[in-house]
Amino acid sequence: MIKVLIYEDNPQLREGLTMLINGSDGFEVLASFKNCNNVLSEVDAYRPDVILMDIDMPGTNGLEGLKQIRLVNNEVKILMLTVFDDNKNVFEAISNGANGYVLKKTPPAKLLEYIQEAQSGGAPMTSSIATQVLKMFSSFHSEKGEDYHLSEREKQVLSLLVNGYSYKMIAAEMFIAIDTVRSHIKKIYEKLQVNSKSEAVAKAFKDKLV
Amino acid sequence: MIKVLIYEDNPQLREGLTMLINGSDGFEVLASFKNCNNVLSEVDAYRPDVILMDIDMPGTNGLEGLKQIRLVNNEVKILMLTVFDDNKNVFEAISNGANGYVLKKTPPAKLLEYIQEAQSGGAPMTSSIATQVLKMFSSFHSEKGEDYHLSEREKQVLSLLVNGYSYKMIAAEMFIAIDTVRSHIKKIYEKLQVNSKSEAVAKAFKDKLV
DNA sequence: GTAAAATACGCATGAATATGCGATATAAAA
DNA sequence: TTTTATATCGCATATTCATGCGTATTTTAC
Numbered sequence: 482m483i484k485v486l487i488y489e490d491n492p493q494l495r496e497g498l499t500m501l502i503n504g505s506d507g508f509e510v511l512a513s514f515k516n517c518n519n520v521l522s523e524v525d526a527y528r529p530d531v532i533l534m535d536i537d538m539p540g541t542n543g544l545e546g547l548k549q550i551r552l553v554n555n556e557v558k559i560l561m562l563t564v565f566d567d568n569k570n571v572f573e574a575i576s577n578g579a580n581g582y583v584l585k586k587t588p589p590a591k592l593l594e595y596i597q598e599a600q601s602g603g604a605p606m607t608s609s610i611a612t613q614v615l616k617m618f619s620s621f622h623s624e625k626g627e628d629y630h631l632s633e634r635e636k637q638v639l640s641l642l643v644n645g646y647s648y649k650m651i652a653a654e655m656f657i658a659i660d661t662v663r664s665h666i667k668k669i670y671e672k673l674q675v676n677s678k679s680e681a682v683a684k685a686f687k688d689k690l691v
Numbered sequence: 692m693i694k695v696l697i698y699e700d701n702p703q704l705r706e707g708l709t710m711l712i713n714g715s716d717g718f719e720v721l722a723s724f725k726n727c728n729n730v731l732s733e734v735d736a737y738r739p740d741v742i743l744m745d746i747d748m749p750g751t752n753g754l755e756g757l758k759q760i761r762l763v764n765n766e767v768k769i770l771m772l773t774v775f776d777d778n779k780n781v782f783e784a785i786s787n788g789a790n791g792y793v794l795k796k797t798p799p800a801k802l803l804e805y806i807q808e809a810q811s812g813g814a815p816m817t818s819s820i821a822t823q824v825l826k827m828f829s830s831f832h833s834e835k836g837e838d839y840h841l842s843e844r845e846k847q848v849l850s851l852l853v854n855g856y857s858y859k860m861i862a863a864e865m866f867i868a869i870d871t872v873r874s875h876i877k878k879i880y881e882k883l884q885v886n887s888k889s890e891a892v893a894k895a896f897k898d899k900l901v
Numbered sequence: 902g903t904a905a906a907a908t909a910c911g912c913a914t915g916a917a918t919a920t921g922c923g924a925t926a927t928a929a930a931a
Numbered sequence: 932t933t934t935t936a937t938a939t940c941g942c943a944t945a946t947t948c949a950t951g952c953g954t955a956t957t958t959t960a961c
Contacts, residue, residue: 575825579825580822580825598818601818602818602819602822603818603819603821603822604816604818604821604822604824604825605818605821606814606816606821608808608811608812608813608814608815609812609813611813611814611815611816611821612790612812612813612814614814614824614825615785615789615790615814615824632906632907632908633907634907634908634909635907642889643889643893644893645885645887645889645890645893647887647946647947647948648947648948649947657908657909657910658909658910658911659910660909660910660911660912661908661909661910663910663948663949663950664908664909664910665907665908665909666948666949667949667950667951668907670949675855676949676950677855677857677888677917677948677949678887678888678889678947678948678949679852679853679855679888679889679891679892680855681889682889682892682893682896683853683854683855683892683896686892686893686896686897687896842936842937842938843937844937844938845937857916857917857918858917858918859917867938867939867940868939868940868941869940870939870940870941870942871938871939871940873918873919873920873940874938874939874940875938875939876918876919877919877920877921878937880919886919886920887918887919887947888917888918888919
């Protein structure tokens with residue numbers, strides 16, 4: 482028996498969801514609320530398996546509720562409900578530990594399936610949401626930084642620079658003369674097209690050379 | 692009619708998939724191959740809507756095939772097939788523009804559903820995969836770095852430092868004396884516990900202060 | 902097989918940085 | 932009300948950095 486808690490401000494939808502879930506074998510609605518004003522004590526009292534959480538609610542909204550819950554409880558599965566696949570909210574919800582994100586217009590049968598999936602550790606998502614997530618995801622790592630053709634030795638030097646080493650320290654670390662360090666660094670600057678240590682360090686971070 | 696191309700090295704599975712898909716209304720397998728050695732010309736010749744792509748194949752594997760296709764074709768939907776929900780491969784595939792990622796043990800009915808979802812712009816994922824994606828996703832932005840209690844002015848200075856400004860340039864930019872810049876930077880070093888510009892820059896990147 | 906890198910080192914010089922020890926003024930906090 | 936944090940500025944000094952112009956050997960690439 483999957484125990485469900487519902488947070489949804491619209492009374493019709495709240496009732497509809499409750500009836501749907503209570504009318505299905507293996508599901509049970511413990512309670513439903515119209516906002517998250519007392520979400521912590523409610524979750525604590527009812528100990529649900531899954532929470533259906535509307536995003537937009539007067540009072541404490543779903544995102545706030547999600548954050549509050551996750552501060553003290555990482556066990557309960559939280560399924561976000563929303564009307565739109567709004568980019569920002571999706572991101573915010575996922576970053577804060579939501580287990581799934583589905584549109585309200587999801588057909589009843591699908592919704593029950595999603596709840597079950599969430600309960601068993603899955604991450605149910607409406608496909609339009611999933612597409613967005615993948616897009617965001619790939620935008621992170623697609624730009625994998627240019628290749629500046631740094632030689633092995635130059636990479637070593639740069640890495641030491643990034644870790645805060647002075648020329649003197651680098652020389653000692655690499656068993657070479659400080660003047661050699663200089664010439665390496667000069668070459669590095671040429672290749673990275675910078676002209677100071679801190680710029681080189683910044684570029685190393687930006688382009689993920691380290 | 693959804694036109695499908697299959698890349699799968701295992702002959703039994705390849706045949707099984709072909710029969711399943713061809714035996715279903717609205718689906719049609721155009722061809723199937725045992726590796727991606729000629730993936731570009733094949734995709735060009737058959738112009739499929741969806742490609743089922745196994746990850747592990749002798750010869751040119753699925754990830755390689757995916758990358759090659761995406762260099763010239765962003766339209767065709769590519770559904771990755773795999774035995775395990777291997778973290779690294781999932782990441783790699785998604786970063787390279789896969790539209791979905793499903794386990795081979797997916798039941799036939801589900802698989803057809805997934806193909807349809809992919810075709811209509813969705814991002815079908817086995818729930819265990821989706822969970823992983825969400826975890827990776829949230830790990831990006833959860834650690835928001837410590838707070839070093841930098842004042843507003845100090846944050847400005849640090850930001851300029853990170854962008855390669857010299858003391859002189861910062862003074863000009865902020866309409867203050869260079870000695871004031873010095874004292875700000877000294878304070879910043881104290882707070883960040885560093886003692887050089889490049890260390891401060893590195894720390895700013897590491898702790899996402901910028 | 903030759904040219905181009907990569908690696909190593911030296912010297913000189915001016916610019917930039919790090920640090921210390923001040924001062925003054927304002928605003929917020931204890 | 933006194934302290935604390937912030938913001939501003941000045942001077943002095945030692946260190947570090949950036950740059951230019953060299954030389955020399957070894958490795959790599961075409």
